[in-house]
Amino acid sequence: MYSPLLRRMLILCLIATALMIVDRSTTWLQPLRMGADYVLRPLNWIGNIPRNIQQWSDLNLASKEQLIDDNKRLRQERLIYRGRLQRMSELAAENLRLLQLLNASELLIDSVLVTQVIGISPTPQRHTLTIDRGADDGAYVGQPLLDSEGLMGQLVTVFDSHSVALLITDGSHALPVKVLRNGVRSIAEGTADFNRLNLRYVSPTADIKLGDQLLSSGLGGRFPAGYPVGIVSNIEQKPGSVFMDIQVDPSALLDRSTHLLLVFTSDSNNRDGLD
Amino acid sequence: MDVSTRLGTILYALLIATVLQLVPAYGGWVDWKPNFILVIVIVLMINQPDQFSVIFAATVGLFADGVFGTTVGHFMLVFTLCGTLLVLLSRWTRYFALLYRLLVVFGVSLFATFTQTVLINLQGSSIALDYLPGMALMSALMLPLVEKFVGLSRET
Known part of the structure; x- marks a missing residue:
């Protein structure tokens, strides 16, 4: 037998x-x-029906008091953000002037497209999302994806009306980052844990501290520079190890965000698939 | 139950398992989500090893690759190994009481998720193993419901 x-x-x-x-x-x-x-x-x-019902009920079954409270809170937030935006506009203008003084070869201005999550990976081993934008909307393989807090990932498969995005926490994903404080470069690698990234190949003498914010460095040409990636949450030097073990909390709400932004960078040379 | 009705029930069970698999789970719940498709295969092969062979497991595995969006052949390999294990154990498992069948489903689910993780790690990704027991436990707890649904429930 x-x-x-x-x-x-x-x-x-x-x-x-x-x-x-x-x-x-x-x-x-x-x-x-x-x-x-x-x-x-x-x-x-x-x-997706259960989730859609939940979203519908959240939207339609809220009490009047709750809606008034939400409205009030959103107005206050809008005021705060408008104030910050004014400050940002001033800084952006200043930055532009400085770059022009330095003869910077290229100034990237990104445009975005709002998209919604319509599906997530059915297995915890793969960190992927399905979004409701596809080739018909101009989406392309390798296109960066953001939420309101930071970098989420990139598109790996594009269909006509929807696309699949690989999140930065997927075990097969890595992206080049830099420390906001001093520009130290590294590579943030996914760990298959939505709340953790690892920094690879960081020497013990590198100037990285707890609480340092990491941004995308733009190296490799895949992700545009300057988007928040995460905050350093743990630094460990294991005996006998050549490199430090650094953990990072992702900035983006990878397992919660439902409304995302697809970034269209002015650099269109990267539409030939994944590295 | 005649053959066509049984076949219809099995296809219906696989369809429901697929839909349940595609229901999004957020946050920590992801680690507790059972592999519904695997549970269906285990239940059928435990109870009727003469009718459901390794080829059936491999075919459902190929289907699971489409559902999970994994590399084609990934789940086919995992399901084939689980199917072989189940056929080897079937001479005993068909007589097992519910508690022991639960243990078999737990063990096979654990083996399946472990194999999956090893395969993914072999492909160059690094994945932790801490979600394995939760997922296997939830898969085992699905057994009575699935057996009831596909008409294979027993007294014990």
């Missing part, structure tokens, strides 16, 4: 391994993936 079973298992395992190699190294199975996505789209829609 065992011999045919083991033979069958071996053949199936070989087929599965071959499929994995083909899928990872070629685009031959892309049409199959597209087809599966179209078939599963209605099921995704059904799966």
Whole structure:
């Protein structure tokens, strides 16, 4: 009994391994993936019904007092943000003048497109989101994604009407960052934990402190520079290790944000897929 | 229950499992979300090993790759290994009482998630293992409901 079973298992395992190699190294199975996505789209829609009901009830079943309170709070926040924006405009103008003085070769001005999360990865091993913007809206593979707090990730698959984004906390993701305080550069790597990133290859002499804010450095050309990535939450020097073990709390609300921004950078050279 | 009704029930169960799998879980709940599709396969193979073979497990695994959006072949490999394990254990598990069946589902789910994690780590990503017990426990707790649904519930 065992011999045919083991033979069958071996053949199936070989087929599965071959499929994995083909899928990872070629685009031959892309049409199959597209087809599966179209078939599963209605099921995704059904799966989102509980969340949509919750959002609808939050919106429509709120009491009048609650709405008045919200309105009041939002007006106050708007006032504060307008004040900050005025200050920012002044700083941006000053920054522009300084860059012109330095003969900076290129000044990037980003435009954004508001998008909504319509699905999340059904497994904790993969940190991906599905958003309601696709190739029809001008989305492209590698496009950066933000929420109101910071950098979320980048698009990895673009369909006609929706796209799949890989979050910065996914285990396979890494992005170049710099410390806001002094410009020290590093690479923030995903850990498959929504609340943690790791900094790689930081020497023990590097000037990085607890509480330092990290921004995207723009190196590699994938992400635009200057967007918040996270705050250093823990620094550890393990005995015998050449590099420091640095943990970072992501700025973006990776497992909560539902409304996001797709960034269209003025640099369009990066539309040829992932690095 | 005739063959067509049984087939319909199984397809219906897989469809519901897929929808449940696609229901978004946020925050810490993600770590506790069971693999509904795997539970369906385990339940069928524990109770009727003569009708559901390793090929069935591999086919559902391929389907799961589409649902989860993983590399094609990833879940096929995991489900094939789990299916083989279940066929090997089936001569005993078919006579097990509910508690022992729960333990089998827990063990196989644990094995499946561990294998998945190893495969992902082999592909160059680094993933922690701390979510494994919670997910396996929730998968095991789904057993009575799934058995009831697919008409395989027993007295014990």
